Amino acid sequence: MKTNYLDELNNSQLEAVRYNDGPALVIAGAGSGKTRVLTYKIAYLLENGYEPWNILALTFTNKAAREMKDRIGRQVGEQRARYLWMGTFHSVFSRILRAEASHIGFTSQFTIYDTADSKSLLRSIIKEMGLDDKTYKTGMVQARISNAKNHLVSPTGYAANKEAYEADVAARVPAVRDIYRRYWDRCRQAGAMDFDDLLMNTYLLFNDHPDVLARYRNQFRYVLVDEYQDTNIAQHSIVLQLTKENQRVCVVGDDAQSIYSFRGADIENILYFTKIYPNTRVFKLEQNYRSTQTIVCAANSLIEKNERQIQKEVFSEKEQGEPIGVFQAYSDMEEGEIVVNKIAELRREKDYGYADFAILYRTNAQSRIFEEALRKRTIPYKIYGGLSFYQRKEIKDVIAYFRLVVNPSDEEAFKRIINYPARGIGETTVGKIIAAATENETSLWTVICEPLTYGLVINKGTHNKLQGFRELIELFIGTQGDKNAYELGTDIIRQSGIINDVCQDTSPENLSRRENIEELVNGMNDFCALRMEEGNSNVSLTDFLSEVSLLTDQDSDKTDDGEKITLMTVHSAKGLEFKNVFVVGLEENLFPSGMVGDSPRGLEEERRLFYVAITRAEEHCFLSYAKTRFRYGKMEFGSPSRFLHDIETRYLHLPHEAGLARSVDEGASRFRREIERGGMRSASSSRTPFGAGTSKEKVQVIPPAMPRNLKRVNSLGSKPTASASGTPPVGSVEAGQMIEHERFGIGEVMKVEGAGDNAKATIHFKNAGDKQLLLRFARFKIIG
Numbered sequence: 001m002k003t004n005y006l007d008e009l010n011n012s013q014l015e016a017v018r019y020n021d022g023p024a025l026v027i028a029g030a031g032s033g034k035t036r037v038l039t040y041k042i043a044y045l046l047e048n049g050y051e052p053w054n055i056l057a058l059t060f061t062n063k064a065a066r067e068m069k070d071r072i073g074r075q076v077g078e079q080r081a082r083y084l085w086m087g088t089f090h091s092v093f094s095r096i097l098r099a100e101a102s103h104i105g106f107t108s109q110f111t112i113y114d115t116a117d118s119k120s121l122l123r124s125i126i127k128e129m130g131l132d133d134k135t136y137k138t139g140m141v142q143a144r145i146s147n148a149k150n151h152l153v154s155p156t157g158y159a160a161n162k163e164a165y166e167a168d169v170a171a172r173v174p175a176v177r178d179i180y181r182r183y184w185d186r187c188r189q190a191g192a193m194d195f196d197d198l199l200m201n202t203y204l205l206f207n208d209h210p211d212v213l214a215r216y217r218n219q220f221r222y223v224l225v226d227e228y229q230d231t232n233i234a235q236h237s238i239v240l241q242l243t244k245e246n247q248r249v250c251v252v253g254d255d256a257q258s259i260y261s262f263r264g265a266d267i268e269n270i271l272y273f274t275k276i277y278p279n280t281r282v283f284k285l286e287q288n289y290r291s292t293q294t295i296v297c298a299a300n301s302l303i304e305k306n307e308r309q310i311q312k313e314v315f316s317e318k319e320q321g322e323p324i325g326v327f328q329a330y331s332d333m334e335e336g337e338i339v340v341n342k343i344a345e346l347r348r349e350k351d352y353g354y355a356d357f358a359i360l361y362r363t364n365a366q367s368r369i370f371e372e373a374l375r376k377r378t379i380p381y382k383i384y385g386g387l388s389f390y391q392r393k394e395i396k397d398v399i400a401y402f403r404l405v406v407n408p409s410d411e412e413a414f415k416r417i418i419n420y421p422a423r424g425i426g427e428t429t430v431g432k433i434i435a436a437a438t439e440n441e442t443s444l445w446t447v448i449c450e451p452l453t454y455g456l457v458i459n460k461g462t463h464n465k466l467q468g469f470r471e472l473i474e475l476f477i478g479t480q481g482d483k484n485a486y487e488l489g490t491d492i493i494r495q496s497g498i499i500n501d502v503c504q505d506t507s508p509e510n511l512s513r514r515e516n517i518e519e520l521v522n523g524m525n526d527f528c529a530l531r532m533e534e535g536n537s538n539v540s541l542t543d544f545l546s547e548v549s550l551l552t553d554q555d556s557d558k559t560d561d562g563e564k565i566t567l568m569t570v571h572s573a574k575g576l577e578f579k580n581v582f583v584v585g586l587e588e589n590l591f592p593s594g595m596v597g598d599s600p601r602g603l604e605e606e607r608r609l610f611y612v613a614i615t616r617a618e619e620h621c622f623l624s625y626a627k628t629r630f631r632y633g634k635m636e637f638g639s640p641s642r643f644l645h646d647i648e649t650r651y652l653h654l655p656h657e658a659g660l661a662r663s664v665d666e667g668a669s670r671f672r673r674e675i676e677r678g679g680m681r682s683a684s685s686s687r688t689p690f691g692a693g694t695s696k697e698k699v700q701v702i703p704p705a706m707p708r709n710l711k712r713v714n715s716l717g718s719k720p721t722a723s724a725s726g727t728p729p730v731g732s733v734e735a736g737q738m739i740e741h742e743r744f745g746i747g748e749v750m751k752v753e754g755a756g757d758n759a760k761a762t763i764h765f766k767n768a769g770d771k772q773l774l775l776r777f778a779r780f781k782i783i784g
């Protein structure tokens with residue numbers, strides 16, 4: 001028997017679902033059932049005279065649309081639900097544009113350019129126009145054009161807009177308007193639309209063709225929008241075009257979760273809604289059905305610190321729940337271990353599945369540490385909204401160099417990098433090399449080493465370029481014996497021009513590519529240091545590559561049954577929920593992002609982002625930060641995020657308590673006594689529980705140290721950093737001592753064997769398990 005779904009709503013929700021006489025705005029905090037209201041409203045409309053094709057529902061992700069459709073399908077039947085128009089703005093509008101393409105001078109087979117395609121087109125336009133590509137950086141030009149499109153400004157409008165021109169002149173890029181014009185024309189000639197065009201062209205289609213608009217207005221008798229706080233002017237205007245006349249529109253959103261201002265979304269939209277539709281009925285929902293009382297109160301206490309917001313109440317009637325656990329890690333690597341250990345512990349205690357966990361971070365580059373920690377334990381995970389670390393293009397490019405240096409016959413690696421970074425070796429030349437190699441049954445590399453022997457017909461210029469490439473690779477091959485993987489890896493990244501390529505501008509994309517490459521270098525650094533501590537004298541690039549290929553080989557889809565831990569950025573977690581959520585990397589300059597500086601608006605947006613993160617959690621929420629982190633090629637000392645201070649301490653479980661709670665073995669309890677004697681601050685005695693004011697803290701983070709014969713080139717920069725102290729004198733380490741390791745954190749020495757250079761210690765680390773370390777290279781200090 002079908003249950004009455006309306007019984008699954010509270011009174012305010014029910015009212016919002018039933019009100020269908022005019023514009024409706026549901027504005028409410030996280031987890032209060034906004035998405036449920038939209039879903040049930042659609043079912044309600046279908047049961048009250050609307051046909052599925054009369055309903056247009058716009059969601060934040062296609063996944064959300066699928067879930068809504070499934071739920072509605074269970075109510076009204078799958079067959080009917082199938083005909084709903086539901087999806088993201090981009091997917092729904094590209095469908096409309098394909099159907100109506102001829103009205104705006106396209107064919108229905110138009111191509112959609114992704115960001116990389118548009119950048120590459122912009123790059124060639126900038127070149128053709130003879131502009132300086134250091135001034136006219138593609139990322140920056142792209143951002144300006146994208147911004148114009150999101151505000152529905154065409155090239156003609158842009159050229160006529162005095163303000164836009166003056167802004168460009170002030171930024172010393174007066175030619176942006178001409179680039180925009182050319183870019184616009186070239187996309188059209190190529191029959192292509194970029195992501196922003198999907199919105200702008202829909203707007204133009206409706207604007208310039210009233211007959212087409214009339215058809216869609218007729219068809220979409222009801223328009224519903226989820227996550228309305230993150231719509232931009234273009235999206236907002238299209239909704240208006242479709243609903244201005246019949247006023248059947250329902251939007252739901254939460255101003256406290258507006259996190260896309262960089263894409264042109266404007267918090268004002270939601271406030272503006274009632275002005276555009278003066279007879280809007282506003283519904284407020286106050287009960288959160290997702291999270292424990294503690295999580296809801298903690299999130300409220302955080303968001304209160306923002307000035308720009310619509311006041312609202314949010315409460316939960318679920319159980320009180322446990323305080324939010326805060327973990328302090330000594331290093332980013334230990335942060336990974338702590339989180340993974342906690343996941344294992346919760347699974348043991350409460351019978352959670354892997355899918356009940358999510359790890360949320362501010363930047364994609366942070367995923368590597370967690371991926372590695374999870375892989376080590378063979379815990380299945382899935383990365384959303386970003387490629388798995390080693391699948392990312394920039395990482396594959398770098399790895400291709402490594403592969404060619406290690407094995408010059410590697411054909412795929414050769415093809416991938418022969419013209420990356422661009423060195424003027426075109427497809428025709430590559431085609432000729434491939435032909436010669438195939439004919440002579442040899443490798444591409446051999447052909448370019450002896451072009452004459454293999455009858456390669458190329459002009460002098462191309463010949464020189466090929467020889468330049470060969471010499472570059474040979475140079476690396478020549479130093480292989482003298483350098484370890486980390487040193488050679490950084491040489492390759494610098495000398496091949498890769499680092500220049502990704503440093504050419506500070507667009508968010510390039511920045512994230514750069515961060516990823518830096519993460520790879522950090523990984524190599526860790527890898528070498530660890531192997532040396534474990535007693536390997538030289539750690540070669542081949543060693544590193546075999547490790548990497550094992551990692552990727554293990555990453556098979558054996559457990560593709562949905563039982564996986566979710567790893568994603570906070571941005572992509574919007575609208576989702578998980579039983580257990582770890583929000584990681586809560587450090588200044590990371591979360592809040594260093595990009596916002598001290599801008600109050602920027603900081604408020606970062607705080608909203610943190611609010612989104614916490615409110616994803618149903619039962620447990622954990623926050624973590626690391627005192628040291630490898631970033632931009634060097635070890636950085638971080639301070640805990642200011643946002644940690646924004647949450648009332650009564651909702652938190654503070655670092656040292658969390659770290660000591662379950663110490664059962666003898667070593668750990670001795671450590672506890674030690675800490676207690678040392679007088680570590682307690683939660684109640686400290687008004688600033690994080691970072692500043694830690695003078696009473698006994699445990700100090702030791703400065704970064706590298707194995708002595710591992711010359712520490714400051715990975716991607718040029719200046720070597722001084723090798724720091726932290727290595728204990730060999731004779732002073734004894735079984736029973738507590739030590740603090742730079743990467744593994746706190747541990748107890750179990751035994752010491754061997755003498756002199758060969759002296760080794762077996763150490764049991766609280767969070768990283770047992771390790772055998774060569775004392776000559778070990779990076780720890782004795783703490784008790």
Ligand SMILES: Nc1ncnc2c1ncn2[C@@H]1O[C@H](COP(=O)(O)OP(=O)(O)OP(=O)(O)O)[C@@H](O)[C@H]1O
Pocket residue numbers: 008009010013028029030031032033034035036037254257288289290574575576577615
């Ligand atoms: N009346 C209700 N009774 C029981 N559970 C409910 C009720 N309303 C919503 N829920 C449940 O509470 C959770 C949060 O609901 P929903 O995702 O719709 O909230 P939301 O306001 O859209 O959240 P967000 O702001 O994060 O997008 C969901 O699991 C939903 O099924």
Ligand SMILES: [Mg+2]
Pocket residue numbers: 034035036226575
């Ligand atoms: Mg929602």
